[in-house]
Amino acid sequence: MTEVEGKSCIAIVGGGLVGALAACFLAKRGHQVVIYEYRSDIRMEKSRGQSINLALSFRGREALKAIGLENILVKYHGTCMRGRMLHDKDGNLKEVLYDSVKGNCIYSVNRRYLNVVLLDAAEKYPQVQLNFNRKLVEADLEKGKIKFLNTNTGATEDAEADLIIGADGAHSTVRKIMARRPLFNCAQTYIEHGYVELSVACNEHNKFAMSGNNLHIWPRGEFMMTSLPNEDCTFTGNLFAPFYVFEKLKTREALLSFYTEHFPDLLRLIGEEKLVEQFFEKEPQTLISIKCKPYHVGKTAVIVGDAAHAMVPFYAQGMNAGFEDILVLDELMERYDSNFAKILPKFSELRCDNGHAICDLAMYNYTEMRDLVMKKSFLFRKFLDKVLFTLVPNFWIPLYFAVQFTRMNFRECIAHKEWQDKVLRMSLYLAFLIFAVLTIPFLRNGM
Ligand SMILES: Cc1cc2nc3c(=O)[nH]c(=O)nc-3n(C[C@H](O)[C@H](O)[C@H](O)COP(=O)(O)OP(=O)(O)OC[C@H]3O[C@@H](n4cnc5c(N)ncnc54)[C@H](O)[C@@H]3O)c2cc1C
Numbered sequence: 196m197t198e199v200e201g202k203s204c205i206a207i208v209g210g211g212l213v214g215a216l217a218a219c220f221l222a223k224r225g226h227q228v229v230i231y232e233y234r235s236d237i238r239m240e241k242s243r244g245q246s247i248n249l250a251l252s253f254r255g256r257e258a259l260k261a262i263g264l265e266n267i268l269v270k271y272h273g274t275c276m277r278g279r280m281l282h283d284k285d286g287n288l289k290e291v292l293y294d295s296v297k298g299n300c301i302y303s304v305n306r307r308y309l310n311v312v313l314l315d316a317a318e319k320y321p322q323v324q325l326n327f328n329r330k331l332v333e334a335d336l337e338k339g340k341i342k343f344l345n346t347n348t349g350a351t352e353d354a355e356a357d358l359i360i361g362a363d364g365a366h367s368t369v370r371k372i373m374a375r376r377p378l379f380n381c382a383q384t385y386i387e388h389g390y391v392e393l394s395v396a397c398n399e400h401n402k403f404a405m406s407g408n409n410l411h412i413w414p415r416g417e418f419m420m421t422s423l424p425n426e427d428c429t430f431t432g433n434l435f436a437p438f439y440v441f442e443k444l445k446t447r448e449a450l451l452s453f454y455t456e457h458f459p460d461l462l463r464l465i466g467e468e469k470l471v472e473q474f475f476e477k478e479p480q481t482l483i484s485i486k487c488k489p490y491h492v493g494k495t496a497v498i499v500g501d502a503a504h505a506m507v508p509f510y511a512q513g514m515n516a517g518f519e520d521i522l523v524l525d526e527l528m529e530r531y532d533s534n535f536a537k538i539l540p541k542f543s544e545l546r547c548d549n550g551h552a553i554c555d556l557a558m559y560n561y562t563e564m565r566d567l568v569m570k571k572s573f574l575f576r577k578f579l580d581k582v583l584f585t586l587v588p589n590f591w592i593p594l595y596f597a598v599q600f601t602r603m604n605f606r607e608c609i610a611h612k613e614w615q616d617k618v619l620r621m622s623l624y625l626a627f628l629i630f631a632v633l634t635i636p637f638l639r640n641g642m
Contacts (some may be wrong), residue, residue, distance in 0.1 A: 206356035213517035214362030215313035219262045222320035231329040247431040250511035258518035272626030273302030280409035286460040303423040332609030336496040359496040362538045371479040381487035389479035390433040397428035419565035488547040491539035504550030511559040552605035
């Protein structure tokens with residue numbers, strides 16, 4: 196790779212969704228980029244990897260738009276999900292639109308396809324080099340020195356870069372190396388719930404077996420099933436449940452009786468044999484949430500995406516927030532003329548608290564999805580949000596809308612929800628007082 200004057204040599208550890216996107220942005224700015232990816236080239240193999248589809252929303256779309264990939268992923272290969280479709284135990288359905296005022300929807304996209312499109316796009320830049328089967332094993336983050344294991348040959352290889360970007364996912368090695376440093380805080384939380392992935396085939400007419408424009412949810416209090424539509428009219432979903440529930444589902448009989456009791460409509464759609472086959476194919480997967488600070492080391496290293504803020508998947512924001520990291524990094528590159536000494540501290544300042552906030556929101560949304568969505572108080576609140584958002588759309592922005600359809604800072608999204616809660620509580624209190632003041636004289640006269 197030839198050096199270009201005034202441009203930096205940047206090593207990206209991890210060629211997943213966020214790493215591949217980062218390569219496109221950096222190459223567009225003329226930097227020399229080398230991606231080091233642990234796995235072999237997914238474009239050459241058939242492996243599915245984790246979760247087959249993902250919900251793409253505004254933050255992610257904005258990043259894809261900036262590198263000219265929004266249309267191919269959203270318009271041509273995305274499946275619009277306009278709201279949640281709630282399934283109760285009796286098979287009754289209730290649709291709750293994500294945005295009944297402006298009509299926005301989120302898009303189900305195939306994870307593997309998205310990664311392939313991003314790798315192809317990165318590779319089109321002559322200044323991008325993709326190295327697969329390279330596992331980062333050690334790094335001197337201040338000096339920009341990195342050591343990899345070549346998993347094809349078993350040899351270790353050294354490399355140097357002006358900037359190291361850790362986009363190596365939830366179990367990031369770059370983050371672990373950062374954690375050896377003083378003043379680096381990191382908290383990891385495994386929730387006590389795991390997930391198993393299941394799919395629903397298309398119907399006999401090769402069409403969707405349920406509404407193809409919804410994210411389907413079967414909320415059951417402590418656990419839930421979800422399902423997202425795919426381009427080929429199938430659905431892929433997950434059973435999210437506490438591990439002690441999975442412990443009870445070790446036999447075919449236990450599994451079928453669990454699905455007969457809690458998800459009878461879904462059992463009919465998947466079919467007994469397919470359910471048993473898919474469910475026992477893999478052990479339930481764990482879910483981790485990571486909050487750390489700062490995201491950078493001096494002017495030579497930074498972590499992005501899940502490496503910086505892995506979160507539970509219930510707000511469907513992991514990838515979207517990771518893509519937004521790259522947008523923010525790019526905005527800072529523009530503002531500070533690619534001066535990493537200024538960019539990286541500013542990046543930490545802007546993104547750390549934001550990352551912590553979306554991790555909290557994602558945890559909260561699990562309770563909402565598996566439990567609150569069936570409660571009358573929750574639906575009443577949604578109704579009030581809708582009315583107020585229709586009347587004063589620039590003032591009353593519902594939490595879900597702010598997270599999915601704007602680029603409002605996640606901490607601000609939480610603050611918005613908190614003052615809205617306060618306003619509603621006060622209004623209800625006032626309404627009750629007025630009602631009491633008006634009705635007491637009538638009651639007295641009547642007595
Ligand atoms: C069940 C589930 C559903 C989800 N649904 C959604 C959703 O609907 N919407 C959404 O926005 N997000 C969703 N997410 C989150 C999303 O998957 C992640 O946020 C996203 O994949 C993060 O991308 P990343 O590139 O940071 O990390 P990853 O996708 O994990 O990529 C990291 C890459 O780094 C490589 N790597 C790891 N270690 C090394 C090493 N030592 N050396 C070199 N390379 C290495 C890995 O092989 C991998 O390719 C979901 C997650 C799960 C688990």
